[in-house]
Each structure stands twice: as structure tokens, then as C-alpha cells.
Amino acid sequence: MRSIFSNVNYLFFVVILVIAACQSEEPIEKPYDVQISYATYQLDKPRFVLPLDNESSVDSYAPSGYLAQDRYFFYNKNNKSIYTYQLQDTLFKLEHITKVPLDPSVNFRRVAEVHYHNKDSIFIYDDLNFQGDQPDLYLINVEGQIINSYKLTNVSEGDVMKLDRLNTITGPTMYYHEGKIYMATSLSKQTAKENWKPLLIYDLATGEKQLRGEFPLLPTTAIYAQYTYSFQFVLAPDREEIYFSFAYESDLYRYSLVNDTWEEIKFEADEFSKPEEREANDSMRAYVESNAWFYGIFYDQSTSRLHRILYLPSTEFSPTTSASDVVEGLVLTADEQRMVLHRIDPDNGNYDVVPKFSHFRTMLFHPKLGPLVQTQLNDAYELDSEDYLILAPVIIQ
Numbered sequence: 001m002r003s004i005f006s007n008v009n010y011l012f013f014v015v016i017l018v019i020a021a022c023q024s025e026e027p028i029e030k031p032y033d034v035q036i037s038y039a040t041y042q043l044d045k046p047r048f049v050l051p052l053d054n055e056s057s058v059d060s061y062a063p064s065g066y067l068a069q070d071r072y073f074f075y076n077k078n079n080k081s082i083y084t085y086q087l088q089d090t091l092f093k094l095e096h097i098t099k100v101p102l103d104p105s106v107n108f109r110r111v112a113e114v115h116y117h118n119k120d121s122i123f124i125y126d127d128l129n130f131q132g133d134q135p136d137l138y139l140i141n142v143e144g145q146i147i148n149s150y151k152l153t154n155v156s157e158g159d160v161m162k163l164d165r166l167n168t169i170t171g172p173t174m175y176y177h178e179g180k181i182y183m184a185t186s187l188s189k190q191t192a193k194e195n196w197k198p199l200l201i202y203d204l205a206t207g208e209k210q211l212r213g214e215f216p217l218l219p220t221t222a223i224y225a226q227y228t229y230s231f232q233f234v235l236a237p238d239r240e241e242i243y244f245s246f247a248y249e250s251d252l253y254r255y256s257l258v259n260d261t262w263e264e265i266k267f268e269a270d271e272f273s274k275p276e277e278r279e280a281n282d283s284m285r286a287y288v289e290s291n292a293w294f295y296g297i298f299y300d301q302s303t304s305r306l307h308r309i310l311y312l313p314s315t316e317f318s319p320t321t322s323a324s325d326v327v328e329g330l331v332l333t334a335d336e337q338r339m340v341l342h343r344i345d346p347d348n349g350n351y352d353v354v355p356k357f358s359h360f361r362t363m364l365f366h367p368k369l370g371p372l373v374q375t376q377l378n379d380a381y382e383l384d385s386e387d388y389l390i391l392a393p394v395i396i397q
Contacts, residue, residue, distance in 0.1 A: 034268070039343065039352035039396055048372065049381070050085070050092040050389040063114035063165075065172060069368045071095075073116045082114060082122065084142075099144045100124065107134040108146070113165065113174045115181075120147070123176055125183075127164070131156045137181065137202075152183065152202050152209070158192035160185035160200060160211065163231070171296055175235040175242075177257070179204055182242060184233050185211070187219060198231065198244060199255060213262050216249045223277040224248045225288050234299045234306070236346075243306055243346065245297040248275055252297075252306070254346065266349055271310055271340050289314040295339070298365040306344040307365070314338075343396065352396070369393045 064074035072085045072092060080100050085092040102108050112127035119142040129136040135149035153159040163173050163184040175182045181202040187195075196218055197211035222228045227247035235242050243265075244253040250272055252265040275291040278284075296309040344351040365371055372391040381390060 034266070034348070035350040037352050039354055044393040044395050048087060048092055048391045049383065050391065051094060051387065063111065063172070065114075065116065066367055067116050067118065069366070073114070075100075075111055075114050077111070080111070082116070084116075096142060098122070098140075098142050101140060101144045101146055103146075106146070106149075108138055108149075112162070113172065115172065115174050115176050117176050121176070123174070123181065125152075125162060125174055127162060130154075130161055136162075150181075150202070150204065150207070152181065152200065153185075155188050155190050158190060158195060160191055160195050160197065161188050162186070162200075163229075171232050171234060171298065177235060177237060177240075182235065184231065186229060199233070199242065212260070213244065213253065213255055216246050216251075216253075224275060225278055225284050227275075227288070227293050230293075232295075232297045234297050236299045236301070236304075238301055239304065239346075241346075243297060243299065245294050245308055247293045247295065249294070250274065252308075252344070252346070265346060267342075267344065267351075269310065269340075269342060269353070271312065271353075271355075300343075300367070300370055302368050302370075304346070306346055307371075308342045308344060310340045310342065312338045312340065366393075370396065 062075050062077060064072075066072055067084070070087045072087060073082055075082050080102055082098040082100060083094065084096040084098070086095045100111055102110070107129055108126055110126050110128050111124055113125040115123040117123065122140050122142065124138045124140060126136050126138065130153055132154065133151060135151050137150040137152050138146055139148040139150075140146050153161060155161055163186040165173055173184045181200075181204065183200040183202065185198055185200050195211055196215065197213050198215055199211065199213045201210040201212060202208075217223070217228070219228045224247070230247040231244060233242055233244045240257040242255045242257070244255070246253075250269060251267050253262065254265055255262050272292045272294070275287075275293075278287050290313050292313055293311045294308060295311045298307040299305075300307060341354040342351045343354075371394045373394055375390045375392050376385070377390050378385040378388060381388075383390070
């Protein structure tokens with residue numbers, strides 16, 4: 001059968017391996033009183049097995065996520081279907097396959113984002129309808145029936161655009177929470193200046209739209225190459241807050257759904273220096289590879305901590321192949337990006353840092369268990385690696 005993980009550079013999931021780091025005895029003081037410690041990570045025993053079918057072949061930008069702590073889904077572009085899995089003690093059990101009712105006659109033609117709220121409320125964004133008056137958000141149920149449709153943006157009238165998953169790289173671009181859609185936005189040449197905001201809030205009951213937040217840099221020219229347009233955001237539903245991470249900016253930003261406020265969270269990392277603005281004649285590849293970039297942000301509800309990934313410059317690691325010290329059988333190759341991870345307390349900015357992270361194989365960020373990484377224990381379990389993926393939790397100490 002055909003594995004969804006055959007190409008490391010275009011993985012279905014965001015990918016991480018943890019390499020243990022030494023534990024510092026004393027936290028390091030920052031000028032703004034942030035406390036830093038170095039965490040030790042280790043791999044727990046394999047916990048989940050994900051069965052794959054012969055049509056499960058998707059790229060790393062495919063919509064995916066959790067319905068709850070015991071349900072996982074992903075969109076398979078090969079057969080235009082949403083796969084729902086039940087997380088059991090050892091097996092991801094394929095629970096349901098929902099055929100997305102794409103229908104050109106109602107201008108429902110493409111799946112650009114999925115937010116799976118429950119069996120009766122699956123929100124799908126169609127990015128082919130960002131101009132004009134046709135709906136761009138469709139609501140379907142688990143049986144693949146269209147329940148409703150909505151029009152969130154019309155770029156031809158000066159509205160913002162939905163941020164493309166190619167620019168966010170990791171994580172969702174759209175959330176549903178208590179009757180409202182929260183969407184990460186981007187700008188077009190037609191976007192009116194008063195609409196230059198990173199967050200769109202759409203009330204499904206009234207159709208009212210609001211734009212909130214501020215860009216650290218107005219993304220009108222590509223002065224940070226493709227990362228000018230790249231940011232990630234994550235909803236913390238228990239805190240009713242949304243956190244924003246921009247690739248070129250050390251500080252984080254928070255939007256409060258309750259207070260309707262936008263604030264900066266001061267953050268500084270020893271591993272990050274803000275890139276200099278790119279000159280027009282600079283080599284794009286050389287510029288990107290010689291700088292560090294913040295790459296993804298996740299929220300762990302069990303600890304109320306943010307997990308933020310930082311890509312290191314490619315010049316900071318040796319172009320050699322080495323074996324993993326943590327996951328049996330896994331190998332780091334020269335063309336795989338190196339990372340560090342910061343686990344941040346959003347209330348005071350204190351954080352743990354894992355100095356060495358590696359971008360390879362698979363990580364699913366579970367809302368309760370945290371990161372799950374791929375093992376290569378298929379032979380030990382007598383399971384074909386083309387048909388099954390074996391995952392184990394990472395334990396933060």
C-alpha cells in the first residue's frame with residue numbers, strides 16, 4: 001500500500017524528533033525578568049498505531065487536526081474525503097470516511113481548509129471563491145450533505161484574503177468557537193488599508209465581520225522573502241485567547257476573545273536574531289537558509305503552555321548523516337532542517353528550551369499528550385511500514 005510519508009520534504013504531518021538536552025541547575029535571567037530552563041525530553045513507549053489505506057497519500061499542507069482528545073481527522077485530496085479516526089489505547093481505528101460534496105454547480109470546487117467541529121458541523125473553506133459574491137465557506141455534516149454556506153471575504157471589494165496554508169506551513173488557518181469563525185488573513189493588492197489586519201472574525205448567525213490585531217510589519221513587499229507573509233496562530237479555547245507567531249518576529253501576540261484586546265507578549269530567545277531586511281538582488285535561498293525563522297505554534301491545554309518551533313540557519317549544523325539517540329532506527333540526513341523548541345508560559349513569558357530538535361519523520365501534536373513522534377519499530381510489531389505508522393509520546397521532564 002501507498003504510504004503518506006514517502007517524501008520527507010512534503011510530509012503529511014509536521015515533523016519532530018526530540019534529542020535529550022542537559023538540565024540546567026539555575027534558570028537564566030533575561031533583561032525583562034523572564035526565567036529560562038533547559039528541559040530534558042525522553043521518548044515514552046509506543047502508544048498509537050495509525051493504519052493507512054491505499055488511497056492515503058497527501059502532502060504536508062493537507063488540513064488535519066483533532067475533534068477531541070479521542071478523535072483525529074485528515075483530508076485526503078486523492079479521493080476528496082475526510083478520514084476520521086478514533087484514538088484507542090494502541091490503535092487509531094478508522095471510524096468514518098466523509099466524501100466532501102464538491103459541486104461546481106453551487107461553486108463548491110476545492111478544499112483549502114477544514115475545521116471539524118462535530119459530526120453535524122464540518123466547516124470547509126473554498127479558496128477559489130475569494131472574489132465575487134459566491135460563498136467561500138461551506139458547512140457539511142458527516143454524511144457529506146451541504147447544510148449551509150457563507151461569504152466571508154470578497155477581495156474585489158477591498159476585503160482581506162484567507163492566509164494560504166502554504167504560507168502558514170504548520171497548523172490550521174481557521175477555527176470555529178462559540179458561533180464564530182476565526183480566520184488568519186493575508187493581503188492582496190486590492191485590500192483596503194483599513195483592512196490590513198491579521199485576524200478576521202465572522203459571526204455565523206448575523207453575518208457580521210470584524211478585523212482585529214496588527215501586523216508587526218505590513219506585508220506589502222517581500223523584505224523577509226516568503227516569511228514576510230508567514231505566520232501561525234492557535235486557539236486556546238479554555239482561555240478564550242488566540243496566540244500569533246510571526247516567522248521574523250521574536251515577540252508573540254495575543255487576542256482575547258472575551259475582552260476584545262490585542263497585546264504583545266515579550267519574548268526573546270538566545271537562538272534567534274531578527275533577520276536583516278532582504279535586498280532585491282539577494283539570493284532567496286541563501287537568505288532564507290542563513291537566518292533563523294519561527295515556524296509553528298501549538299497549544300497544550302493540559303499545561304496551558306505554548307510550544308513554539310524555531311528553525312535554525314542551515315549553516316549551524318554539519319552536512320552529515322547521523323543516527324537518532326532517541327528513536328530506534330531513525331536517521332538524520334543533511335537536507336533535513338534543524339530546530340529548537342520553546343515551551344512558553346503565556347502569562348509571564350517564562351519558558352523551557354530544548355536546544356536540539358530535528359525535522360524528520362512525523363509528529364502529531366495531541367491536545368493532551370503533546371507531541372507524538374514516529375518510530376521505526378514496524379518490524380518488531382510485525383507491521384508493514386507502508387500500511388501502519390507507529391507513534392510514541394515525548395515526555396517533557
